[in-house]
Amino acid sequence: MARWGMVINLAKCTRCHACVAACRIEHFLPLRVTWPRLIALEVDEGYKVDVSTYPVRCNQCKDAPCVDACPTEASYKREDGIVAIDHDKCFGCRYCIIACPYQNRTYLSRKRDPGWFPGHPKTSIEKKGEKLYPHQRGTTEKCNFCMERIDEGLPKGLKPGIDRDATPACVNTCQAKALTFGDLDDPNSNVSRLLREKSGFVLHPEYGTDPSVYYIDYKLGGNDNTAPRESQTGYVVQHLSTVYEPSKAKLAVKHERGKKAVKDNCE
């Protein structure tokens, strides 16, 4: 059985908040509820300034204190390592919120949801969301690694972290590719390789909860600038043209020397 985990690249995160927005869309989150968060770290260490952003979300800990604290067994550990909540069992005691040392759980207040635009009727999208992803008020919520996507994707033969449809929405949308998702138990998975190559770490290991969310950090630069073959062929965009071949640069192929330049570049 896999143990799903996430590796977050602190060197690449730009604090753009796209992961937060993608999560809100995926789970139709009420306005003030946020599953992933961004924590800013801005310190002057005397000899250097460190400006970083720590994206945090439920760590899906192996030894999850929230599961232990739950009196109704609403919070439970799935076989694949994801900590899930059975909202029918949760009665809103909020012990788990206190138990989570990382403060990654949110209580969804029983008060009426004012909607995106308080004082105005709810939008068609919000109404749709109430049916597609009903939130139970008066219960606790948190990131679930988009387990609905994983559960739907696996029977179709999709690989979480590789195939988009089985990968968490925040990972898919990250423009910096700062988020990587995969199987921590598989030593050859994308996440395991990253952790080995870039010496991954967890936040606050002293809590002793064995999180499934890891971080990597390194200095940018110092790389070889040779482009891999697939960048040179522009394959990323070529398969887009389902109807036609990509357009030819008319002027470029007209001149012999131009042709040579194209050829040189491709070889």
Add this chain to the structure above:
Amino acid sequence: MANREVVYTTCKSCHGGCGVKVTKEDGVIVKIEGNDKSLTGGTMCAKGLSSIQHIDNPYRIKYPMKQVGKKGEGKWKRISWDEALDTVAAKMKAAIADPGPQSIAISQGTGRGYNRYTMRMARSLGTGNAITPGYVCHSPRLGLYALVTGYGRLYCDYHGWGGVFPKTQIMWAKQLEISSADSEMCYWFMNSLDYVKNLIIIDPRASAYASRANLWIQPRPGTDSALALGMMNVIMEEELWDKDFVENWTYGFEELREHVKEWTPEKVSNTCWIPKEDVITAARMWAIDTPGTIQVGSSLERQANCGHTLRAITCLMGLAGNIEAPGSMISWVLPDTGLIEDFNLELPITDEMKKNIIGGDRFKMGATRTCNPDAMVKRILEGKSPIKVWFSVGGQQIVHMANTKEVVKAIEMVDFMSHTDLFMGPMAEAADIVLPAAHWLELDDVYDMHPRFFIEAHNKVVDPPGEARSDAWIFNEVGKRVVPDKWWNDDYEMLDYQLRRGKGKDGESALTWKDFSEKLISGCYGPDQVYYKYKTDFWKEGGGFPTPSGQFEFKSQHLESLGYPGLPQFAEPGESPVSTPDLYKEYPIVMSSGYRQPFYFLGQYRNIPWLRSFMEFPTCQLHPETAKLYDVEDGDIVWIESPRGRIRQKLRTFPGIKKGVLMATANCFYPEEPAKGYHGVFISNPNVLTSNNHLDPMYGSPDLTCLLCKVYKAKDEELTESVFHTEEYGFVPSSGMQDV
């Protein structure tokens, strides 16, 4: 069973270009995500994703309306499209008859992709007085790059199509990573970071990658040309320039070499307030580790020495031979659909139109096809304005132009103004007629922001609210009524026309909108792109650059012919510790309005709940030590004051900012504030503080990112909005009726 449908389109939440996949269920959008089969690999930013909150947004403008109170009072009455369009057309026709077409101004903002429509509208009416934010964003770059490459598009090659990625990357006053403007480029830039040897950030404020870059230089705002000149000096002294390129393909090298001699690292260090080692290290990295790219940010274009700063940076590119090589600065070959801007360029600008461009006599590089907005404001206030009718689309001139108080006063003096937009903002409130525009999820159009190697399709996903219509439709309807021979029967004919040079499905016939919307993209990429165009006949028979000398011009003959120095110069900002030492005693902090957040696009999106939740209040940053010096603390609401006035922002102390420099969030107004006072445009907008007196001689750009200010804590009694509800802050007194 719910009926699910997927529509592929292109995002336009900033300059855009990211591929989007929208899922609808029973006609309602239930998900927006990136299209993985697009240039941007299925990624999207918070702005694009939050577009979902534009749908059914209760604050959208749904119907054409006319102002029934005084300008800025916020009293509106719904009218029909026919009445609105006929009124605009009648005003235009009357103005063309007397005093002439030059009395019509066509203005635009930066987003939504109407650039070619506004310019065609201006040209078809016969006026050169188009108002764009170009003079403070991108237009100086286009003009000055054009002195070298002919058509002015010099982009960083982040794609690796030529076999290599840039070895040295300079982010000069630019945060491409948060994409505020060019999301599509941002994706490729961040990808190329995995292959970069030297990443150099030049920014007084730490951008996301500053503390992990190889070199981070924090120059004093407004001194960037000195840094560029100093880097050239080091390259000259250490003989690091690209010998082959300089010898064979350039003009004016010896003169430049002589010219930069005075810019020793010590002098640069004193001017820019940086260690001299930074200058030397940056120059060596840039000249030795080629190929390299310089991503220029528009903050450099918001300075009154912007022309020369960009000239200096262009020369730096040439010295290192970083022109047209794979992984360097490159002018992209266009797709088969050609230059989409030809849509407006095909209507020539006549001498008569040129003669009447406001500011054209002063700003010979900038005000040649569009007018200089700051000069226009001054002319209106002098009572000599030729502007009688102002057709405004999207942009918030009140917000982004220098000296807000003067801008508002001038705009209120214009006889007739119409404004097209999604939401009521300061410009809409100043208008006589407001036209409702459609969001990019609600329209069919061609995406082409900065014409590069591709164009994409915006496909309509849902119907616009009420009677809102696409910008293309609005332009065509107005154009049709005034100059019918230059416009089309309907907007889809116009789209077909723009695409006509592309090849249709059969490879023979002209590309039509219908086919293109299915195809999504027309591009020239991968092995089809061409490098080293100057070594081929591409620009010039026998090779070379399309310049007067046929070479890369370190010394510009064109600039000299216009009366400007041919070699790049340094000039202090209009207000700075050096140029105005007395003022500096009273206003002891160097200020820049260059602080941008990744979830806002200029003046937009403060009314989108998800995005507003990321930063509720406009925020400024000071170094903790500087803050201590002026007795303000993190989290305080502070007054920022300049000789022009004062604004309020929230203070965040930030160790990543240069000591003695304050960075304020730009372009902020409060959509939730009442119409009176123009939605709070005077409360926190840094342009209340900026001056429109000291302008760049070439482009007329004002000092928006380099001025002087002082900062002090706001008293508790000053934290109410009523402080601003006075005429001093543009709050229009009610006409008779009690305000409710």
